[in-house]
Amino acid sequence: MILCIRVISLNIDSIMRIVITLICSISLFSCIDSSQLNTITHEVKLERVSELNLKNKPNGIRSILQGLITDNKNEHIYGIDFRSRRLYTIDINNQTIAFISSVGSGPNQFVLPIQIAYDDGNLLVYDNSADRITVLDENKNMIYETEGTLKHGVWTRGTYAFFRDEYFIASMKETSILNTLDFESARAISILNIKTGEIQKGGKFPANIDRLDSFQKYPLLAYNLDNNSVYYVFYTWPDVQKLDLNTLENELKSNYTPSFMRKRTIKVDFNNPELQTIEFAKKIGVDRTELITVDISNGYFISTWKNYSEAYFDSIDPADIAYFGVRYSYPEFDNPQEFTIPGLPLGFYDGKLLILENDDPLEFVIGLYEFIHE
Numbered sequence: 457m458i459l460c461i462r463v464i465s466l467n468i469d470s471i472m473r474i475v476i477t478l479i480c481s482i483s484l485f486s487c488i489d490s491s492q493l494n495t496i497t498h499e500v501k502l503e504r505v506s507e508l509n510l511k512n513k514p515n516g517i518r519s520i521l522q523g524l525i526t527d528n529k530n531e532h533i534y535g536i537d538f539r540s541r542r543l544y545t546i547d548i549n550n551q552t553i554a555f556i557s558s559v560g561s562g563p564n565q566f567v568l569p570i571q572i573a574y575d576d577g578n579l580l581v582y583d584n585s586a587d588r589i590t591v592l593d594e595n596k597n598m599i600y601e602t603e604g605t606l607k608h609g610v611w612t613r614g615t616y617a618f619f620r621d622e623y624f625i626a627s628m629k630e631t632s633i634l635n636t637l638d639f640e641s642a643r644a645i646s647i648l649n650i651k652t653g654e655i656q657k658g659g660k661f662p663a664n665i666d667r668l669d670s671f672q673k674y675p676l677l678a679y680n681l682d683n684n685s686v687y688y689v690f691y692t693w694p695d696v697q698k699l700d701l702n703t704l705e706n707e708l709k710s711n712y713t714p715s716f717m718r719k720r721t722i723k724v725d726f727n728n729p730e731l732q733t734i735e736f737a738k739k740i741g742v743d744r745t746e747l748i749t750v751d752i753s754n755g756y757f758i759s760t761w762k763n764y765s766e767a768y769f770d771s772i773d774p775a776d777i778a779y780f781g782v783r784y785s786y787p788e789f790d791n792p793q794e795f796t797i798p799g800l801p802l803g804f805y806d807g808k809l810l811i812l813e814n815d816d817p818l819e820f821v822i823g824l825y826e827f828i829h830e
Contacts, residue, residue, distance in 0.1 A: 500783060500793045502809065502825040510820040511552050517544050518817055522749050523615025525574045526805045533805060534579060536569050536615075543569060543581065548805075553820070556596045561586065563598050571612060571626060573619035580619040580650075582612060582626070589624060589650050608655045610646045613674040616750070618686070620679070624648045625686060625701070627674045628657070634670040644675050645686060645699055658704040659688060662695040664711075671724040678750045678757065683787075687752065689759050692720060692744045694782075696757065696789060709757075709789040716763060716780050716794070718745045738769045748779070753804045757784045760801040774800060774815070783827070799823070 518539040525534040531548040534556075543557040543566070558565050568585035577594040587604035605612055605628070614627040628646040645659035659675065675688035675697075686699045687709065694717055696710040722743045730736045741764045748760045760781040768776035779797035784790075802810040802822065814821035 500795045501828050502795060502797065503828045504823050505808065505826050506824045507813070508546070508548070508551055508810075508820075508822040508824070510546065510822065511550075512817055512820060514818070516817065517542075517553055517555070519815065520802065520812055520820055520822070521615070522800070522802050523571075524803045524805075524810070525572050525579075526803065527574060528806050534572055534574065536572060538570075541566065541568055543572065543579075557581075564592070564596065566590070571615065571617040573617040573624065575619040575621075578619070580617070580624060582617065582624070584612070589648075591619075591650070602650050603653065605646055605648055605655065608646070608648075610655065610657075612646065614676050614691075616677045618677065618679040620681075622649055622651045624650050625677070625679065627677055627688070629670075629674050630657075631670075634673055637667060637670060639665060639667070639673075642673075644690075645677065645688065647701065656704065658701075658706065659686070659699045660697065660706045662690065662693055662697070662708075662711075664695075665690065665693050666720045668720055668722070669724040669726075672744075672746075676747055676750045678752050680752055687750065687757060689747055689750050691747045694759075696759070696784065709787075710784060710792065712782070712784075712792045714745075714761070714780065714782050714792075714794055716745065716761070716778070718743065718763060720744050734769070738766065741769060742766055749801050749803050751804045752786060753809075754807045755786055757786045757789065758782070758804075758809075760797060762800075795827075 517537040519537060520535060521538065533546040535544055537544055541559050542555050544553055544555050546553055559567065561567060566581060566583045568583060569581050570584040571582040573580040579592045581590045582604060587606045588601055589604050590601040591599045593599050609630060609632055610628045611631060612626040613629050617624065617626040625647050628644060630642050633642040639661040642661060643657040643659055644661060647656040647658065672691045675690045678687045684701045686701060687696060689696055694713050695708060698707045698709050720743060722740055724731065745761050745763050748762055750759045758781060763778045765776045779799065779801060781795050781797055783793045783795065798811060800812040802812055808824040808826055811823045811825055813823045
């Protein structure tokens with residue numbers, strides 16, 4: 457037993473064009489496929505209730521991204537500054553940011569940390585470059601370290617991982633299988649016992665996931681301690697699935713397609729030199745909806761997403777990105793409700809959605825939002 461742990465152009469007459477335009481203008485998001493009209497539910501809204509105005513230093517962290525680990529009990533948030541390759545902590549009471557690691561191969565040093573997880577005061581760090589898992593105590597001193605997942609043919613992916621009772625639970629890609637587009641055989645979640653080195657694999661690919669390529673075919677995870685299960689959503693596919701960590705049984709919880717969801721149409725051919733061009737990046741960028749976060753909070757399962765506009769790739773302005781979310785009742789996953797988000801969602805802290813409102817390294821501002829009209 458395991459103890460731990462997302463135009464078609466129609467030839468229609470003028471009247472139909474007017475009807476479709478009206479439908480699009482009053483719908484929650486942009487124009488939608490007619491097959492989705494019966495699945496859209498009412499909108500919920502967010503209300504800003506407070507903020508974190510974080511004091512940083514000129515030589516401090518350079519960016520705050522999603523994938524934050526929250527410690528509600530001790531009022532801290534942990535993250536990775538991917539630009540400087542260092543771990544940091546946010547003190548909620550003092551509203552300050554401080555580094556808790558440096559770059560290197562010594563104690564409390566990491567070359568390329570890509571995932572962190574938290575369990576009962578201990579912080580787990582996965583260093584992708586060294587394929588090394590390190591566990592730090594509450595004072596951020598190393599307790600022990602061990603080999604990662606590469607020897608098992610597993611590449612961990614995403615910014616979400618979990619650490620429960622000596623198990624490291626993470627999204628993964630089995631490249632040897634996925635490169636042949638064998639989605640039936642591939643698994644999506646790795647469960648590594650960091651003491652014994654043994655690994656188990658679980659989590660299925662949605663039966664209807666696009667077969668264009670293996671590009672970005674991995675999920676983000678949310679863990680529920682109460683039933684020792686992982687709920688997961690693939691990076692560009694909306695289905696919500698559940699993996700029971702005791703039995704490794706898989707269950708589809710929802711195949712709801714949000715009204716704003718873009719379905720992939722462009723194939724990624726890794727032998728095509730166009731793949732490395734900015735023109736291709738623009739094409740693929742507006743051809744998909746990308747998952748940002750998944751969380752279980754206040755009795756709901758919540759996924760957040762983004763759609764790039766064509767203008768974004770020239771402006772690199774976050775204002776040219778549309779952020780959205782879907783809130784599902786939990787654990788039934790019925791009555792999905794969509795909502796718009798005014799900025800980059802970072803995750804949840806104390807039941808409140810964290811939204812990055814100012815990315816200036818000298819004055820990071822994170823808004824805390826709650827749902828209204830419950």
